[in-house]
Structure formats: C-alpha cells, structure tokens
Amino acid sequence: MLRQKQFVKKTKAGKVVKVVKEHYLRDDIWCSAEACKVCGHTETLLSATPSTNKLFPLPHYIIPDTNIFINQIDVMEKPQITNVVVLQTVLEEVKHLSLPIYKRLRDIIGNKERHFYVFSNEHHRETFIEKLKDESPNDRNDRAIRVATKWYGNHVQNLKPKVSVVMMTDDAANRAKAEADSLQAVSVKRYIDALDNPELLDMMSDAKELDDGKQLIYDEHLSPAHLSNGIKSGKYYQGKIGISTHNYLEGSIYTKMNGVEGTILIVGREHLNRVVDGDIVAVELLPKSEWRTTPTGVVIDEEEEKQEEESLKAEQQAAAANEDTAMTDASSKTSKLDTPQPCGKVVGIIRRNWRQYCGFIDRKTINTPAGSSAPINVLFYAMESKIPKIRFRTRQAHSLLGQRVIVSIDSWPRTSRYPIGHFIRTLGEAGDKSTETEVLLLEHDVPFHEFSKQVLSLLPVEGENWVVQPEHFVGREDFRSLNVCSIDPPGCTDIDDALHVVGLPNGNYQVGVHIADVTHFVKAGNLMDQEAASRGTTVYLVDKRIDMLPALLGTNLCSLRSNVERLAFSCIWELNEDAEIVHVRFTKSVIASKASLTYEEAQNRIDDDRMQDDVTKGIRVLNQLAKKLKQKRLDAGALTLASPEVRFNLERDTQDPVDVEMKELKETNALVEEFMLLANISVAKKIFEKFPDSAMLRCHPTPPAANFEKLEKAVSRFGITVDHSTSKTLSDSLDNAVLPDEPYFNKLLRIMTTRCMMQALYFCSGSMTIPEFRHYGLATDYYTHFTSPIRRYSDVMVHRQLHAAIDSDVSYGHELTDKENMNELCGVLNHRNRMAQQAARSSVELFTHLFFKNKVEEEEGYVIRILKNAFIVLVPKYGIEGIVYASAKAPAGTTEDAAPQPILVYNPETDSLQSTEHLEEGQTPKVQVQLFQKVMVQISIDDDLRGGGEGGMRQKLKMSLLKPWIEGISVHGICNKDDVEAHAATAVAPADPTAFLMNGDGASTKKREGGDTVKRAGKRSKA
Structure with missing residues (x-):
C-alpha cells in the first residue's frame, strides 16, 4: 500500500518546487x-x-x-x-x-x-x-x-x-x-x-527523591540561545573545563580572548556552578579586582573543603577591596608571576561530559543498622579526585561497603550541593588486583571486551597455518633474500618493524624499513576495521596488554618474526655516507627476517668484533648511520627530553611486583628510533602530496611562553637561562644547563621541561595551515605515524593513504578523502591515545601501591613542584612522585602525635615554602623548600579512612619528610651538593603522570607509548 503526501516549498534561490513524499505501508x-x-x-x-x-x-x-x-x-x-x-x-x-x-x-x-x-x-x-x-x-x-x-x-x-x-x-x-x-x-x-530485585531498584534514575529542593545553592544556567549570543558577542568565553588534580574547587578553561589564546581560572564552588571535569562550558570574566596572580596551588581533601571555601571567599573579598594579601616579609619587587591571571565564573553548560564513574561509598553516610534493606541516600566518592561526590539512593548500602561500584550522574539541580545519580553495578572487592585493573580500564574509557565472533570470523580461515602464497606477490617486491632483522625489547611478540642495509656500488647505502602490512588482513570498513578504529590503540598495562587487533594478527600473521615469510610495506632509501637522503621510494613487499634480536643481543653483536656475519655487519652500518641522523636532528633543534626508566619485576605466578629495577638504554634503542623517525617523516611528505586536504598527520604545537615562567624563575638562581623561543634555542639551553657538582640537575631539568610541553596530536591536513603542521619536539615540518600498524589505528589509515599515493590502480573510497570524517577520526584517536597513556600510568600507580603495601621505605628525592600548602617530590629510584604536606605531621613510626598544623607558608616572590620566623633584611629562612631541592622522604601507603580503612578505598602513596625535625618539619637541607653528586650516579628519570613525553615522537630515549615505566607483555613505543 502506498501513501503519498504532496506539498510545495520555496528554495533559497526563491524558486517554488513541488515535493512528493511517499510512505509505503505493508501488511506482512x-x-x-x-x-x-x-x-x-x-x-x-x-x-x-x-x-x-x-x-x-x-x-x-x-x-x-x-x-x-x-x-x-x-x-x-x-x-x-x-x-x-x-x-x-x-x-x-x-x-x-x-x-x-x-x-x-x-x-x-x-x-x-x-x-x-x-x-x-x-x-x-x-x-x-x-x-x-x-x-x-x-x-x-x-x-x-x-x-x-x-x-x-x-x-x-x-x-x-x-x-x-x-x-x-x-x-x-x-x-x-x-x-x-x-x-x-x-x-x-x-x-x-x-x-523483588534490590540491585535493579538501585539502578532507577529518580532525582526527585534525592533533591530536597529547600535552598538555592547555585546560580541558574543561562539558556542555549543566550549563551550562543553571548559567545558570539564576546561577552562569554567557551572552553572545556579542566579540574585541578590537587584541588577540585579549582578549574580552568583554555580559550581565545581578544585574539590571544590563554587560560581563565575558575575558583570556588559557586563560580564552578555545577560543572564536572570535561564539560564544555561558557564562562564570564570576573572584574579585574578579583583576578589572581597565580592559581591557588592548594591541595585539599574533603575534610578541608569548608575551610578552603571560606578561605577562597575571604581571599576574593580581600581582592575586591584592594587589600594587600601578600606575605608581610615578602619582597615588594614584581616579577612575571605577579601578572594577574584572568578569573571567571561558569554561566552555562554547552555540553555535558557525564559518564559512568567507578568509586566507593562513604561509610559515614550509612546510618542504618546492618542488615537493613530500607532505601537510604548515600554519598559516593569517584576514584578520580577531580569528580565531585555523587548522591544516590540504595537498598544495598551495607553490602556495598568495601566494594568498587559504578555510579552514573542523572542531574545536578540548583538546590543540591552534589550531583544526583544512580547505582549501576558492583565490580568487586576493593584492593583486589583484577578489580582495580577493571576500574582503571573503565575510568579511562579503554575498550577491553573480547573480540566478537563476527570480528574473529574475518581472520584467515587457515589460522596459524596461514602462509604467503604465490598470488600474494602480485604488486609486491621480493625482499626475502635481504638480510632483514628486527630489534625489540625482550619478550616482544608483536614485531611490527624490521630493517636492512645493503652497500651500493657508488659507495652509498640502501636502507630499508619494513613494516607489517596489516591492511592486507584488515579491510577498510569491515567489522574488524571498525573495531580497531574504535579501540584506536593497544593499551599496555604492567601485567597485561589490551590488543587493538586479535592476537592471531598482532602476535603471529602480522608479526615480522624470524625465519618466516611475511607481508610488509617497505620504505627504501638511498643514503650517502653522511646519512643524507639521495632518493626514497615506497613499495609493498614480502620479507623473511633473518633474526629477531633484543636490544641487548644487537648491542652485543656490535661490540663483539669476533662476530662478522652479514646481519651483524649490517647492524654496525645502521648504527653508524643512525648516529649521524640523530646529530642532524639535534642540530636542527630536535629536543632531548628525559623519560621514565624504571620497570617492575613481577612474580611469575601471582604477577605481584617483587622488585623495581632501572632500565638500561643501549645504542641499539636509538638505532631503531632514528630509522622509524625517518620513515614517518618520509611517509608524511608523500601522503600530503597525494592528499593535501585529508592526510592524517601528527603535529606538536609550540608551547606558550607562560608554560616556562616558573621554570625560568627557578633556574635563574643557578645563573641558568632557558631560552624557549625555538626548539633549537631550547635544546641548546638544556645542553648548557649543567652544574658540575650536581650531575642529576640536567636530567631533572629535562624532566621538568617535558611538563612545559604541549600534547602531540593527530590532525587532518585540511584542518590546519601548513605552518601549524610543524612538530616542535622533532623540529620537522611534516610528521605522521606509519611504523606501528599492529597497535595504532592511525598507522593503518596512513598505510592506506600511502598505498593510494604510490599505486594509481588502487581504488579507495571517501574514507581517505573526506576531510570532516578524517578530522573526526583524529579526534577519536587523540582521545584513545591520551586515555591509553593515563591507563598505563594508573596501572603503574596500582602496582606501586602493591609494591609498597606493608612497607616503609626511606629514599632521597627532588622537589619538582611547589604548592601553597604542600610540595611534590620525585623519587628517582622508584620513578614515583608524591605530595608532602607543609605541616607538622610526623612520619609513621615517630613519637609525635600532634594534629597537623601549617608551619610553612608560601612565598609567591620566590615560589617557595618557608618557615615563618621573623627575618631581618637579607636573612635566609631557617627552613625553605624550593624547586630542584633535594630532600629525604619516607614512603608508605596511606589507607583512605573515609572508605572504611580496610584495604584502603582510595589508597594513596604517602610521603613524609624525615628527621631531623625543625619546628615540626624536617628537611634534608637545601640542595646539599655532595649528597646530590653521590646520589646522581644511580638516579634515573621518573614516571611522569602529567608529562607530554611526545608519545614516542622523538625524545632522546626509546619509549613505549602509554607507560614505559613497566615490564609488560608487549612492545616498546616507536616514533
């Protein structure tokens, strides 16, 4: 049966056209x-x-x-x-x-x-x-x-x-x-x-039962139309809210003001106005009298919440009245840090970023007798400290104690201090390793479900018995006779790259980088391709790996193992003796690797003059060329930044951490990295030629000058200048920043410089201007990811674009040319890449807690950040960081039980914490804590009693300063040079939870993308 509806409408050109809509009805x-x-x-x-x-x-x-x-x-x-x-x-x-x-x-x-x-x-x-x-x-x-x-x-x-x-x-x-x-x-x-199912009843979303509606706490959010008009007129500013890691009452957005990009601080519960980390918000600037010279820099807990809010209000009132809030004994001289930073308040929510949150119930909110099934309102703490407490209703309160649970936010009315949500499900007992691993995967939005039967059905029917067939050589070059070899970490199973070198009659060298041809097995648009695009990247945890592709491909058919024939995509250069490119070409190929070596095995071959086989000779040539390539990069301004260099040793059966060891880097690490970088740069230029509007590239934005202000001030007292005007001047500054009697200083400075960097990002070439393509850290105008298609979906897309660029007979669809779709895909991959890194760091943190459980260790560390009521210490031996509060609380095992009382105050002029005794002019405080200072700390695990104590619901790494005590606080002295020199010989770079690390894009050491502080079942990161 056919139903028709006819009407006329007027087009934009003014023409009147008749439109006929047909609607088919069926009775079958x-x-x-x-x-x-x-x-x-x-x-x-x-x-x-x-x-x-x-x-x-x-x-x-x-x-x-x-x-x-x-x-x-x-x-x-x-x-x-x-x-x-x-x-x-x-x-x-x-x-x-x-x-x-x-x-x-x-x-x-x-x-x-x-x-x-x-x-x-x-x-x-x-x-x-x-x-x-x-x-x-x-x-x-x-x-x-x-x-x-x-x-x-x-x-x-x-x-x-x-x-x-x-x-x-x-x-x-x-x-x-x-x-x-x-x-x-x-x-x-x-x-x-x-x-009659209490769990299902708890999952009901019913905000009315939880909102008492008695008192208005927050301002009303403006309507979408009002916000849109305000943003267009410049009255309001739009941006993504980021909540401080140490203070959930402080957030900021990065936006453009008067044509200049900058940060607007939002401080206090009322000004944050019901935002959750990640929301897209509209912000109105406060009067300049309420602007701050710096973020609050205060570390707070829930118990300190009321006191901190009152402090913030008092500070804002004082600023509005133009009162002098500076320290009475601070110098009146101005500095860059004295420039007021714009502050604002949230006036509306453009897009919420609510999701499901993992955490635990606050024991204090349960006031019914054990065994009661009456529904009660409880408060939920998310594992992520940036998330506010969530109120929800449950009939299972007592059974949920000690459990990790998932809660979702439903609403946040003006009358509710906290957002209102509902229970989703339990994950398991707190402290259990498998439960905590599931928590961190869920919290970081990592897809970890098993591959579906539909996806697995797309694998070769031969399974592990698949071999290269004669028909696979069509359109490919036969490189099976070449002395190809791979160099990887020990235990690596997903080998996606290999190299070869051949001397040419003219004295030059043919060098080849061979990358697993994943796209032969993963066809564009099928279910396996969709699943890989959704996962975006392989995620490496301490004790396991979450694969982007099914294991049959990742660890077998696409892995370039020795003595088996494999399909590859090859980048072939002719290089002269100075490692200059004479010519480059790209081709699909078939290879048969002659050796799968570890870094140590490859290094031993280089060092052992008795080994004169063809593979070893080739590795020596590659090593010499790699050194020249690296020097060229450094001369052009490529940065050498520090990276994590520690790993866990795990007990074989339980996979519990039993030791932490320093990772030794060898020349062969840099050898592989240099040729991977060269391949990525060469491929980037090629695909941009073919797809100028839709090439998938990778950039690293130039960091703003404001990012370096505190670092510049901290090193100035050593007579050192950090020139960040270009990557070359920054590189030279870092090379020259040496204190002869403090060997670890330079490495520590490189670690802290890393934190001043911006995040490297995938982007579609049509969405940026050519000058914006530049990769600041690598000092190259074009860059992409080509060398790891087994574990990065970006490389899969680049392989497809490269294949279309070199073979005119290749047919390709809109997925390679659609600028909007490519831009959207880049956004997804940037998110997945960022979440994978954070998940890996959380895994390291989990195993750090397991390692220190029931232990108390004393180690030397370095102050790497100053806050108003605390400072952050890096302990190189374990690659960890922790907060040390500026209070009189004694470390575990001491006899002093007095309640914590602040005894150090923040001096914004020197960006330091110092004791409060009366000082004459020019006199040094008895105790002063500054950046780069060396301290002795005690490390233990602090169970969060709010969750009930047993097993620790939100365990924290606790650091306390050790004796001798000075007015309630102890320090190890102000950068004792002899101690620094003695310690520096064994120190290594730390894990860095906030660092850019360039994601393997060319830092000085080999990195695994997403958490290279760990020994794990997989792969290093490649450039």
Missing part, C-alpha cells in the same frame, strides 16, 4: 512471537513463555516508550528485562535524542538472548497513524505507541500459551490514556518493584 510485517502461527515468521525473537512478576502474573511482552530508554537504559540493559518490543517510533526518537544511548540500545537488540524485537509500526498498515491537526509531534508519537500496543495486545491474545502486552511509560498522562483504552500500562518503578 510479523510480530516475531514464537507461538504465533498467523504471521508466518522465518525467524522469531519473542519467546513463547516470557517472564512474569507479582504485578503481572500472566506472561507478557513489554513495549516501552522513548523516555524509558533515555532515562533508564542502565535498567533496560540488565538480563532480567527480556521480551521487549522496540517500536520503530521509539527507536527513531532515541536516535534523535541521544546517539550513545541509541548505540547501547542497538547492542541490546543485537543480542538475540535478550529477545528484543524492533517492530516497524510506522510501516505497518494497521499501526501507522497520521498526525492530527494541532497535535504536537510528542503527542502524536505517544498515540502511535498506544496504537501499536493495542494492536499487539489484540494480535497475541489468542496465543497458546497465553501472553499479554504491557506498555511501560513514566508519563502519567500517557498511562491514563492507555488505561482508558483498556491497555495495561505501568511505570518503570512499579514494574521493577514487582521483580
């Missing part, structure tokens, strides 16, 4: 009920005996409305909810309102065990309805749901065994109309109540 759309004999199904999804409950004792099918899925998707995902009819009307509305929820709903529908059936009511002859005059689209859709429910009820009423149909809606008016039409209708809460 089946109900999918297993017991139905009328429809003539070829496949059924709704079972013949659906479930029952106390409210509906007859077996029944459920027909939810749109808002049930939008507001209660967590409940609908649970296996207790089955035999659901998803109307086409509802599905389309969900897609329009929320794509993430739509995707989750499609995933449920795709699981046949859940018995969810999509019924095309908009194309069924008996369920399609026209919109009535003056009827709103929402009312029309509600009516369509009722009509479809009535049809289903009539259709299945004579089935045997007997079943009924229940419409589920939280709209009271819709329920009343349904009941007036003799339909069964129920709210989701009443339906879940009838299931």
